[in-house]
Amino acid sequence: MSRYAAFVLLLSSGIVFQLSHGTEVNVTNKDGKLCLYASLTVNFSVEYTAAGKGALATFGLPSNVTTTGSKCDNTSSTLTLNFGAGHSWSINFTVNGKNYQTDTITFSYNLNDSSLFPNSESNETKSVTAKPQITDIGLGTCYSCKSRDLIQADLVNMTLSDVLIQAFVSNGSRSENETICSADVPTTTAAPTTTVTNSTSTPTTPPTTTPTPTLPTPTTGKYGVKNDANGTDCLLATFGLRIGFTQGEKYQEMNFEPNGTKASGSCGTNSSELLLVSNDITIMFTFISDSKKFRLHALNVTTHGVQFSEVNTNLSLWEASVGSSYMCNKEQNNTITNLLSLYTFNLQVQPFEVKKGVFSTAEECQGDAESFLVPIAVGVALLVLILIVMVVYFIGRKRYMATGYESF
Ligand SMILES: *[C@@H]1O[C@H](CO)[C@@H](O)[C@H](O)[C@H]1NC(C)=O
Ligand SMILES: *[C@@H]1O[C@H](CO)[C@@H](O)[C@H](O)[C@H]1NC(C)=O
Ligand SMILES: *[C@@H]1O[C@H](CO)[C@@H](O)[C@H](O)[C@H]1NC(C)=O
Numbered sequence: 001m002s003r004y005a006a007f008v009l010l011l012s013s014g015i016v017f018q019l020s021h022g023t024e025v026n027v028t029n030k031d032g033k034l035c036l037y038a039s040l041t042v043n044f045s046v047e048y049t050a051a052g053k054g055a056l057a058t059f060g061l062p063s064n065v066t067t068t069g070s071k072c073d074n075t076s077s078t079l080t081l082n083f084g085a086g087h088s089w090s091i092n093f094t095v096n097g098k099n100y101q102t103d104t105i106t107f108s109y110n111l112n113d114s115s116l117f118p119n120s121e122s123n124e125t126k127s128v129t130a131k132p133q134i135t136d137i138g139l140g141t142c143y144s145c146k147s148r149d150l151i152q153a154d155l156v157n158m159t160l161s162d163v164l165i166q167a168f169v170s171n172g173s174r175s176e177n178e179t180i181c182s183a184d185v186p187t188t189t190a191a192p193t194t195t196v197t198n199s200t201s202t203p204t205t206p207p208t209t210t211p212t213p214t215l216p217t218p219t220t221g222k223y224g225v226k227n228d229a230n231g232t233d234c235l236l237a238t239f240g241l242r243i244g245f246t247q248g249e250k251y252q253e254m255n256f257e258p259n260g261t262k263a264s265g266s267c268g269t270n271s272s273e274l275l276l277v278s279n280d281i282t283i284m285f286t287f288i289s290d291s292k293k294f295r296l297h298a299l300n301v302t303t304h305g306v307q308f309s310e311v312n313t314n315l316s317l318w319e320a321s322v323g324s325s326y327m328c329n330k331e332q333n334n335t336i337t338n339l340l341s342l343y344t345f346n347l348q349v350q351p352f353e354v355k356k357g358v359f360s361t362a363e364e365c366q367g368d369a370e371s372f373l374v375p376i377a378v379g380v381a382l383l384v385l386i387l388i389v390m391v392v393y394f395i396g397r398k399r400y401m402a403t404g405y406e407s408f
């Protein structure tokens with residue numbers, strides 16, 4: 001209830017300006033004061049099926065939009081632009097300390113609109129979401145980015161350009177101060193810079209930045225592959241996964257979501273496979289065994305939304321004796337190819353000789369074993385110290401008593 005009360009405003013009667021190109025909107029709160037300002041150009045390209053064949057629709061965000069569904073709050077704002085026959089483009093912002101950032105972009109498009117999607121087989125309204133990398137915008141400033149920013153989401157590409165947005169307008173008028181995106185900064189500085197266009201003010205120091213927003217630790221998933229013959233697990237794997245990949249110029253990270261993931265695979269004497277298919281990522285692990293040791297030999301990662309696929313078939317990771325499992329609780333960062341890194345959390349795998357469907361004795365990775373040894377080492381050192389102190393004390397006491405007798 002208090003959450004609803006917190007909504008400073010919610011508003012639909014955005015005033016819409018017509019521009020020769022681009023779209024400009026003012027979202028006002030219920031007092032009629034400006035609370036969100038946006039001016040931007042968005043070009044869409046959408047793959048769809050027309051008459052049994054793949055077709056590509058390209059169109060721009062028209063200047064004639066409505067802002068129904070937009071809302072401004074103290075800590076989060078949403079800009080929703082509705083256009084044409086049931087399409088809408090929405091971007092939301094959240095406050096993060098002294099800055100704000102974009103969270104998600106959601107685009108819904110109505111394939112029943114034959115003016116944009118001629119001959120579409122489907123008449124559904126589809127929706128895609130993407131997480132743009134627009135962060136560290138100083139509160140009280142506009143985000144300005146003239147450069148093109150390509151945002152890919154499943155079958156849709158959205159190209160943003162000439163963006164000027166202030167998501168949290170405090171006193172009813174747009175700020176003259178701007179946070180310029182890194183792509184617009186002519187020098188090699190990668191960080192967004194706050195510039196003060198207000199001529200009477202002195203420039204502020206740029207906010208400290210992180211290149212990518214830190215993701216939460218991925219959820220740990222438990223997976224098994226069943227034996228064909230008797231249906232018991234012959235391969236076990238437990239881990240949280242994150243991939244880091246470079247596409248074009250852009251490095252991004254994605255957590256692997258166990259919920260909804262389908263696990264399959266096969267177990268052999270020399271080679272076992274685990275195939276995980278989640279909504280966003282398909283990963284194939286190939287383990288080999290030379291009868292003494294097993295290891296992860298090949299990894300094939302394919303992402304579904306943004307098209308990315310990398311394979312390495314010559315790995316030597318997660319090595320342990322056959323008949324035991326490999327375990328690594330600490331975060332591990334493995335370089336798979338120069339474009340792909342695999343991060344693992346709370347890892348335990350056993351691709352061969354699983355008995356009774358449970359993990360066998362674990363062989364731990366170096367970091368884990370060290371973290372286990374450190375307390376022991378510290379304990380031993382303390383014990384030795386205590387012994388030395390006691391020995392010194394007794395020797396001293398003996399001497400003192402001896403000299404004591406002499407002095408009498
Ligand atoms: C958007 O599309 C228009 C017309 O198709 C084109 O003139 C413009 O260059 C495009 N802008 C971007 C950023 O791709
Ligand atoms: C959408 O298409 C299905 C079959 O393709 C049809 O049964 C349905 O009536 C259509 N719905 C609309 C709103 O046109
Ligand atoms: C989106 O852009 C990528 C890279 O330029 C391209 O490979 C892909 O075909 C595009 N997809 C659409 C739907 O335009």
Ligand SMILES: *[C@@H]1O[C@H](CO)[C@@H](O)[C@H](O)[C@H]1NC(C)=O
Pocket residue numbers: 140174175176177196198201204
């Ligand atoms: C611009 O930034 C300066 C320094 O941070 C501040 O003093 C000034 O009030 C800001 N101007 C506006 C219009 O927000």
Ligand SMILES: *[C@@H]1O[C@H](CO)[C@@H](O)[C@H](O)[C@H]1NC(C)=O
Pocket residue numbers: 227229230232
């Ligand atoms: C299931 O089959 C595998 C090999 O085919 C065998 O090693 C295992 O003991 C069997 N488990 C049970 C419970 O029969």
Ligand SMILES: *[C@@H]1O[C@H](CO)[C@@H](O)[C@H](O)[C@H]1NC(C)=O
Pocket residue numbers: 259260
């Ligand atoms: C898994 O996903 C379903 C639907 O996507 C959801 O209802 C369920 O709560 C999720 N479970 C967990 C544990 O997140």
Ligand SMILES: *[C@@H]1O[C@H](CO)[C@@H](O)[C@H](O)[C@H]1NC(C)=O
Pocket residue numbers: 269270290291
């Ligand atoms: C497994 O490897 C051993 C020797 O490394 C070989 O003799 C055997 O034929 C291999 N089995 C299979 C099924 O490939």
Ligand SMILES: *[C@@H]1O[C@H](CO)[C@@H](O)[C@H](O)[C@H]1NC(C)=O
Pocket residue numbers: 282300301302309311
């Ligand atoms: C990797 O996986 C993708 C998708 O599952 C598949 O299309 C591709 O052929 C695989 N590559 C290799 C080398 O196995």
Ligand SMILES: *[C@@H]1O[C@H](CO)[C@@H](O)[C@H](O)[C@H]1NC(C)=O
Pocket residue numbers: 314
């Ligand atoms: C596989 O890796 C080993 C060492 O990591 C290297 O010596 C060998 O040349 C590689 N083989 C291929 C086919 O890349």
Ligand SMILES: *[C@@H]1O[C@H](CO)[C@@H](O)[C@H](O)[C@H]1NC(C)=O
Pocket residue numbers: 333334335341
């Ligand atoms: C993981 O390793 C890659 C390649 O060595 C490196 O570029 C990246 O910064 C590392 N990531 C972390 C979080 O340590």
